Amino acid sequence: MSINANNATFQKLIMLPGPTNVPIEVTQAMVAPSIGHRTTDFSSIMKEMIRKGKILFECNEDVIYLSSSGTAAVEASITNILRKDDKAIVTVCGEFGGRVSEQISSVGASAIELVADYGDFPSLSDLERALEKNPDTKAVYIVTNETSSGAMCHWLKEAGDLTSKYGAFLVADAVSNWGADKMPLEDYNIDFIATGSQKSCAAPPGLAMIALSKRYKEQMFKDPQKLHFLNLPRYIKMSDKVKQTPFTPCLPVYFALNKAFDIMIEEGMENRYVRHQVCAKAFYDAFEAMGLQLFGEPKARSNTVVSIAYPEGLDDKEFRGSLSKNYGVVVAGGFGDYAGKIFRVGSLGMINEYYVLTTISSIANNLNRLGFKANTDAAINAALKNLSKL
Amino acid sequence: MSINANNATFQKLIMLPGPTNVPIEVTQAMVAPSIGHRTTDFSSIMKEMIRKGKILFECNEDVIYLSSSGTAAVEASITNILRKDDKAIVTVCGEFGGRVSEQISSVGASAIELVADYGDFPSLSDLERALEKNPDTKAVYIVTNETSSGAMCHWLKEAGDLTSKYGAFLVADAVSNWGADKMPLEDYNIDFIATGSQKSCAAPPGLAMIALSKRYKEQMFKDPQKLHFLNLPRYIKMSDKVKQTPFTPCLPVYFALNKAFDIMIEEGMENRYVRHQVCAKAFYDAFEAMGLQLFGEPKARSNTVVSIAYPEGLDDKEFRGSLSKNYGVVVAGGFGDYAGKIFRVGSLGMINEYYVLTTISSIANNLNRLGFKANTDAAINAALKNLSKL
Numbered sequence: 001m002s003i004n005a006n007n008a009t010f011q012k013l014i015m016l017p018g019p020t021n022v023p024i025e026v027t028q029a030m031v032a033p034s035i036g037h038r039t040t041d042f043s044s045i046m047k048e049m050i051r052k053g054k055i056l057f058e059c060n061e062d063v064i065y066l067s068s069s070g071t072a073a074v075e076a077s078i079t080n081i082l083r084k085d086d087k088a089i090v091t092v093c094g095e096f097g098g099r100v101s102e103q104i105s106s107v108g109a110s111a112i113e114l115v116a117d118y119g120d121f122p123s124l125s126d127l128e129r130a131l132e133k134n135p136d137t138k139a140v141y142i143v144t145n146e147t148s149s150g151a152m153c154h155w156l157k158e159a160g161d162l163t164s165k166y167g168a169f170l171v172a173d174a175v176s177n178w179g180a181d182k183m184p185l186e187d188y189n190i191d192f193i194a195t196g197s198q199k200s201c202a203a204p205p206g207l208a209m210i211a212l213s214k215r216y217k218e219q220m221f222k223d224p225q226k227l228h229f230l231n232l233p234r235y236i237k238m239s240d241k242v243k244q245t246p247f248t249p250c251l252p253v254y255f256a257l258n259k260a261f262d263i264m265i266e267e268g269m270e271n272r273y274v275r276h277q278v279c280a281k282a283f284y285d286a287f288e289a290m291g292l293q294l295f296g297e298p299k300a301r302s303n304t305v306v307s308i309a310y311p312e313g314l315d316d317k318e319f320r321g322s323l324s325k326n327y328g329v330v331v332a333g334g335f336g337d338y339a340g341k342i343f344r345v346g347s348l349g350m351i352n353e354y355y356v357l358t359t360i361s362s363i364a365n366n367l368n369r370l371g372f373k374a375n376t377d378a379a380i381n382a383a384l385k386n387l388s389k390l
Numbered sequence: 391m392s393i394n395a396n397n398a399t400f401q402k403l404i405m406l407p408g409p410t411n412v413p414i415e416v417t418q419a420m421v422a423p424s425i426g427h428r429t430t431d432f433s434s435i436m437k438e439m440i441r442k443g444k445i446l447f448e449c450n451e452d453v454i455y456l457s458s459s460g461t462a463a464v465e466a467s468i469t470n471i472l473r474k475d476d477k478a479i480v481t482v483c484g485e486f487g488g489r490v491s492e493q494i495s496s497v498g499a500s501a502i503e504l505v506a507d508y509g510d511f512p513s514l515s516d517l518e519r520a521l522e523k524n525p526d527t528k529a530v531y532i533v534t535n536e537t538s539s540g541a542m543c544h545w546l547k548e549a550g551d552l553t554s555k556y557g558a559f560l561v562a563d564a565v566s567n568w569g570a571d572k573m574p575l576e577d578y579n580i581d582f583i584a585t586g587s588q589k590s591c592a593a594p595p596g597l598a599m600i601a602l603s604k605r606y607k608e609q610m611f612k613d614p615q616k617l618h619f620l621n622l623p624r625y626i627k628m629s630d631k632v633k634q635t636p637f638t639p640c641l642p643v644y645f646a647l648n649k650a651f652d653i654m655i656e657e658g659m660e661n662r663y664v665r666h667q668v669c670a671k672a673f674y675d676a677f678e679a680m681g682l683q684l685f686g687e688p689k690a691r692s693n694t695v696v697s698i699a700y701p702e703g704l705d706d707k708e709f710r711g712s713l714s715k716n717y718g719v720v721v722a723g724g725f726g727d728y729a730g731k732i733f734r735v736g737s738l739g740m741i742n743e744y745y746v747l748t749t750i751s752s753i754a755n756n757l758n759r760l761g762f763k764a765n766t767d768a769a770i771n772a773a774l775k776n777l778s779k780l
Contacts, residue, residue, distance in 0.1 A: 009423070011423040012423065012425075014423075014424045014425070014426060016426050016428075018638065019424045019425070019426065019427060019638065019641060020424060021424055022424050027420075027421055028421065030417075030420045030421070030642055031417055031418065031420070033399065033401040033402065033404075034404045034409045034410060034411055034412050034594065035402075035404070035409070036404060036406050036409065036720050036722070037409060037595075038406075038722070038723075039714075039720065067457075067458060067459050067595070067596060067640075068457060068458045068462070068619065069457050069619075069637040069638045069639075069640075070637075071618060071619055071636075071637040071638075072458070072619040072637075075617060075618055075619045079617070099618060102618070103617060103618055105616075106616035106617045106618075107616075107617075196638065198638055198641075204424065204640070204641055204642045205427075205457070205638045205639060205640050205641055205642075206457060206596050206640035206641075206642060206643065226495075226496035226497075227465060227469070227493060227497075228461060228465055228489060228492070228493055228496075229458065229459075229461055229462040229465045229619075229620070230619070246461075247459040247460075247461040247462075248408065248409065248459045248460065248461075248586065248588055249459075249595060250457075250459075250594070250595050250596035251409060251594055251595055251596070252420055252594045252596060252642050252643065253596065253640065253642065256642075324429075330426050330429060332426070332428065
């Protein structure tokens with residue numbers, strides 16, 4: 001029997017750390033007529049996006065939208081303020097921290113890495129020590145959620161207190177967990193949050209969002225970068241002047257994200273943080289009860305990316321291929337050296353009891369199917385113990 | 391009476407130089423389930439996009455897709471090969487040529503500008519002279535269609551012959567006219583074509599497309615740029631390896647552009663060139679017959695952006711506002727110093743008799759409504775004389 005038995009398109013459960021399942025009303029919002037991006041049709045949408053963005057990011061400055069992936073927003077956080085020989089501290093414990101470190105070096109700045117093992121996350125003390133040693137640090141870059149390994153920063157608020165003390169900028173590469181984990185920009189003294197539309201917002205990919213502090217904004221204008229596409233002062237000037245973008249915006253995803261923001265505002269950010277925490281814990285408890293080994297340090301566990309170590313002898317391609325083909329559930333593999341050693345479940349966006357329980361039972365059944373004993377009942381019960389809090 | 395009299399959404403005629411009207415089947419293609427961008431679901435789409443792109447661009451190397459606006463692709467054509475003190479010749483006769491010149495300087499290269507008045511386009515002799523004077527020119531950047539003024543390059547093929555002779559790279563910023571004007575990459579000895587999804591392709595904005603030569607590719611790999619988002623070698627490596635992108639792709643617009651490419655292939659590029667030429671000429675003849683003054687040099691006239699000078703006393707906001715509100719037709723204003731002096735009609739993508747005639751009669755009626763005599767019959771007849779060729 002196949003999931004495509006009736007020959008129609010089967011919409012799989014996309015349990016990836018982004019892209020993720022998109023609510024139908026968000027998808028449908030993209031079916032709208034073309035509009036001119038230099039007309040009031042567009043600026044009225046922009047006004048709304050800015051208004052809603054400021055509510056959700058809890059920031060005072062207008063939110064900036066880039067028609068690009070999240071990576072471009074992270075790159076912008078570097079090119080717009082770091083200059084040759086500036087010092088920048090960066091958390092490195094996986095693929096994405098490594099990228100940020102590279103990008104910092106690319107602009108001729110000095111990357112001071114806070115390193116942790118794959119599956120772990122650097123500590124607040126690591127940051128404290130680095131700042132003591134380098135009090136002239138210009139900026140601290142925290143990858144708040146290391147998507148490649150499933151480790152997250154649990155001390156973001158404290159980081160903001162520290163950077164304030166030292167006068168360093170605090171930049172959060174929060175591409176995969178903004179919208180799921182708490183990080184109010186002003187309250188936490190964060191200077192820059194970079195994120196994307198296709199992760200915890202449950203919109204399609206195509207837009208990156210940037211919230212920034214007045215301080216960061218002033219720094220950029222003091223010494224603007226030269227290239228255009230990631231030149232944030234250009235975006236701010238166009239937005240301030242006419243509520244438009246300097247370069248053609250990805251209209252369909254504006255329409256989609258505008259709708260996704262309504263959904264987020266209606267649920268409320270505090271509820272979203274709880275929902276993500278509860279569902280993540282349901283997954284962790286369920287996989288352990290199932291008989292699997294959780295990957296990574298318990299103290300570093302992400303609320304949006306759940307990493308599991310493969311039992312000896314279970315082939316990644318076979319496991320994930322069978323899960324997709326026979327159960328319609330798509331999970332991610334591991335990155336780099338960990339390809340074939342772990343799989344990662346994206347637990348974000350629309351995540352709720354349905355997605356958690358369906359994923360758990362599909363994975364348990366899939367393991368049994370492939371000859372690896374999995375305790376389905378124990379897993380489901382462990383999950384339900386947590387999900388009852390929702 | 392209002393175009394919104396029945397309180398439903400009125401889908402305006404978007405006669406802008408991009409974004410433009412999108413066929414319903416292209417819009418509908420975006421209503422598709424989320425897929426994983428690191429799965430075979432995506433790589434099979436990518437394979438198709440590359441196959442179709444190579445047919446349409448008439449190039450041998452795989453086409454590259456950036457999830458960004460066209461500007462980013464143009465910027466990439468600069469950052470990926472120009473280095474400090476390299477010489478680059480660039481056509482400058484409006485906003486977009488000016489931007490390319492700035493971006494060239496941004497990377498520390500020397501921009502040698504071929505300048506023409508707004509509404510005109512530099513000549514082949516200008517390029518010849520510049521190359522004679524600077525035989526060590528690394529690259530020539532031609533903005534094939536200066537969207538801000540409605541002037542285009544009519545000697546692109548000859549440019550390719552020249553640059554081949556001198557061993558310089560030829561880069562075409564063809565954001566607004568690829569898909570409308572002939573520019574087969576290999577045949578014309580072009581090294582890089584940068585364009586966007588929302589112009590002559592009649593898809594929504596959100597993707598930029600790059601076709602390049604083997605020569606340009608090899609140069610990039612010899613001395614790759616450091617930053618990530620526009621790092622084309624990264625895109626090429628991921629594509630060669632697994633038919634995926636290094637950063638999350640804008641899925642909805644992949645789906646849309648994939649469908650738009652089918653439409654383009656079915657019509658055939660040669661037919662598209664003819665359609666765009668005939669419709670543009672229909673517009674030019676009609677506006678003259680109507681009693682309006684065409685803006686710009688006749689020899690430089692664009693096939694996709696038709697620029698008209700406002701008669702004395704006609705206010706831009708009033709004219710375009712009334713055209714949009716009372717006729718549902720949206721045209722563009724002028725840029726910079728020409729704001730208020732000209733209006734521009736985008737004649738690209740889905741352009742055909744219907745769009746041409748509706749736009750012409752709407753504009754004529756609008757002029758008469760505002761007290762400016764316009765000869766509607768003469769205009770329509772002048773248009774029909776051309777459109778009968780389709």
